[in-house]
Amino acid sequence: MKNIYLDNAATTPLHPEAFEAMKPFLLEKFGNPSSIHSFGRETRAALDESRDVIAKLLGAHPSEIYLTSSGTEATNFGLKGVSSKLKREGRNHVITSKAEHHATLETCEFLKELGFHVTHLDVDSYGMINPEDVQIAITPETGLISLMLVNNEVGTINPISEIAAIAKENHIIFHTDAVQAFGKIPVNVVELGVDLLSLSAHKIYGPKGIGVLYVRQGIEIEKLMHGGGQERGRRAGTENVAYAVGFAKAAELIVNSRENEMKRLSNLKSSLKIMLEDKFDFLLFNGHPTECLPNILSFSFDSRKFVIDGESLLINLDLAGIAVSSGSACTSGSVKPSHVLLAMGRDEETAKATIRFSFGRTTTFNDIEYVLEVLEGIVKRIGKTIS
Ligand SMILES: Cc1ncc(COP(=O)(O)O)c(C=O)c1O
Secondary structure, three states: OOOEEOEOOOOOOOOHHHHHHHHHHHOOOOOOOOOOOHHHHHHHHHHHHHHHHHHHHHOOOHHHEEEEOOHHHHHHHHHHHHHHHHHHOOOOEEEEEOOOOHHHHHHHHHHHHOOOEEEEEOOOOOOOOOHHHHHHHOOOOEEEEEOOOEOOOOOEEOOHHHHHHHHHHOOOEEEEEOOOOEOOEOOOHHHHOOOEEEEEHHHOOOOOOOEEEEEOOOOOOOOOEOOOOOHHHOEOOOOOHHHHHHHHHHHHHHHHOHHHHHHHHHHHHHHHHHHHHHHOOOEEEEOOOOOEOOOEEEEEEOOOOEEOOHHHHHHHHHHOOEEOEEOEEEEOOEEEEOHHHHHOOOOHHHHHOEEEEEOOOOOOHHHHHHHHHHHHHHHHHHOEEOO
């Protein structure tokens, strides 16, 4: 049986070159980077170099890069880290959107417990945030805006530099979740004009369990972890040198091959879209037609025309060796449609009947042809046209 992985937006396999770079730091180069002897100096140098590489790729200064355990931690660190000062200043209003990742949404829920008011902006039918809506939502109390650069479920790219400029004019701290964007589109903190930015290594063929928070110089951020002086005293705990090295290597590789690779994936995406449209006339494509990542293709079966259970579709694809994501999540035993698709205006049944293909560096045209053939068989078997 074939094994085709089309869930690269969920996670990616470690790049062999990243693994090779990490290996010495998992085995022989084990010193604590805080130690002053040669063992420590060796890992300190590797850690510093990794930070430098990541900073350079982002257009940031190394002192603006904080290593974390994940993209989720980076977002928690960023949003919570600036909250106390904002609270003290009476700027207790936060703006985010209905289509954010749970890392942002749940952190904003926590900020509510601290006394913040949170506005969740609507997105349009493509999942895009309108900068005018941001402008309208701003009040004299607004201290923080957090909006994602690329949506993980549908791939839509938001006009972040435009929104960051609005935030700046109003002296509001601006955070963006660039976890899905990095390595796929240019991500430069100066060009984007952001104050805080989150990244995660496992979406770019780096190891799981490491992320980055960029904090612009001049932004006051509170400690996330109390303890030693690591990460300039903001996130104590002995650093994960091997993972930092793997992250830096993976980041370098993906950014350097980005243009060619994204062209290749864009061709795959358009071919698959055409083939899908050809085979099925009851599909609704999710995400912006042009302002969208080339490696994410999300589509729903229109519940007014066709009935199919998204979870069964996913399971049947899995039985055929094809890994994809659906438009729902299993929470406490019940299947809930995706909050992103609902925010885009899809009805519950259509949202549940959604499949997200996310391509990666090993995806080929043959994979796409095979997936289409298998999909057609499953859809015929378990779906039903509404007459
Ligand atoms: C847009 C977005 N933000 C944040 C995260 C969380 O990253 P991590 O898995 O490193 O916590 C993800 C991962 O699914 C994501 O897609």
